[in-house]
Amino acid sequence: MKKNEITVKCKLESDAAGSMLSELASRFKEGKVVIQKGTSFVTLRPAGQIEVEIEAVEKKGKQKIEIQLSWKEEILLDAPEAEIRISAEEPVLDVSSLTEEPDEAESEAKTDQ
Numbered sequence: 001m002k003k004n005e006i007t008v009k010c011k012l013e014s015d016a017a018g019s020m021l022s023e024l025a026s027r028f029k030e031g032k033v034v035i036q037k038g039t040s041f042v043t044l045r046p047a048g049q050i051e052v053e054i055e056a057v058e059k060k061g062k063q064k065i066e067i068q069l070s071w072k073e074e075i076l077l078d079a080p081e082a083e084i085r086i087s088a089e090e091p092v093l094d095v096s097s098l099t100e101e102p103d104e105a106e107s108e109a110k111t112d113q
Helices: 014-030 095-099 104-112
Strands: 033-037 040-044 051-059 062-070
Touching (some): 014 033
Antiparallel strands (some): 033 040, 051 062
């Protein structure tokens, strides 16, 4: 999988930074976070076990909090009842059937064979 990355570094007033963190937390809870800068964006889907690392530093009048969250991307099947086949034969796929539902005439023709 290709790497997709965005880095955002800016100065905000504390209330604006708090609002940004609140928005991030809300989207995180919903399970989908989109970070956009200009026309570039990264879509993240947090799920499962989340590794959390928080570092707080106070040094010579300067304070800093670093928060790092990481997780493994979950691989989801299209549907839980998806048919699984194991064989030595490669399937022949009709491209039009991947995007459209077969009409009733096609379905009936296939069942008559």
